[in-house]
Amino acid sequence: METLTGERVGLRTMTPEDAPAIFALFSDPEAMRYWSYPPYTELKQAEARLARDIAGAAESVVLPWGIEQDGxxxxxxxxxxxxxxxxxxxxxxxxxxxxxxxxxxQEAVGLAIDHAFSTLGLRRLEADIDPRNLASQKLLERLGFVREGYLRERWCVAGEVTDTALYGLLAREWSSK
Structure with a gap:
């Protein structure tokens, strides 16, 4: 998997040694507020995620990058x-x-979008977000994504039922924003 470099951040392949950092990210209740599953509570969840992502990358069904800044x-x-x-x-x-x-x-996601359209030759990317996540909504729209749908009561996370807003971006619409 390629390492992608931007002005302030880079995207790199993750390794099992990243489990503590992944746990710190995915165990933060505020950062995970709008995800389709609850925050992690144990390091082994991060280890399992990394193992799945590494296996999925080997099979070309997932491309997981770590966003890195200053190491x-x-x-x-x-x-x-x-x-x-x-x-x-x-x-x-x-x-x-x-x-x-x-x-x-925005910089990190833009690197991934560039790779998806220019290197992989994809024609479409999709994102599924909680419509209450205004920061994510604004990010996607700044990157050129268009809201294409709304699914009511799609997820139930920790007993809370939530909706989904679906966004799409076509390769022909992307201009390396």
Whole structure:
């Protein structure tokens, strides 16, 4: 898997040694507020995620990157449900809350989008977000995604039923924002 480099962040392959950093990211209740599953409570959940992602990358069904800044893992960007023959993938991302509001997520996600369209030759990316997550909504829209749908009561996370807003971006609409 390629390492991608931006002005302030890079995307790199994650390893089992990243488990403590992944646990720190995915166990933060505020960062995980709008995810489709609850925050991690044990390190072994991060270890299992990394093992699945590494295996999925070997099979070309997922491309998981760690977002790195100054040698520190500060988030993740993932192309999942990757369908090369169908020309599509889903996009997911998470950034440490200490790095919110600095434009780092936009840069990191932009690197992944460039790779998806230019290197992988995909024609479509999709993102599924909780419509209450206004920061994520604004990020996707700044990157050119269009809201294409709304699924009511799609998820039940820790007893809370939530909706989903579906966003899509076509390769022909992407201009390396």
């Amino acid at each position: 520190t893992l500060i988030g993740t960007v993932t192309l999942h449900d990757l369908n090369l023959s169908g020309g599509r993938a889903e996009l997911g991302y998470l950034l440490a809350k200490s790095r919110w509001g600095q434009g780092l997520a």
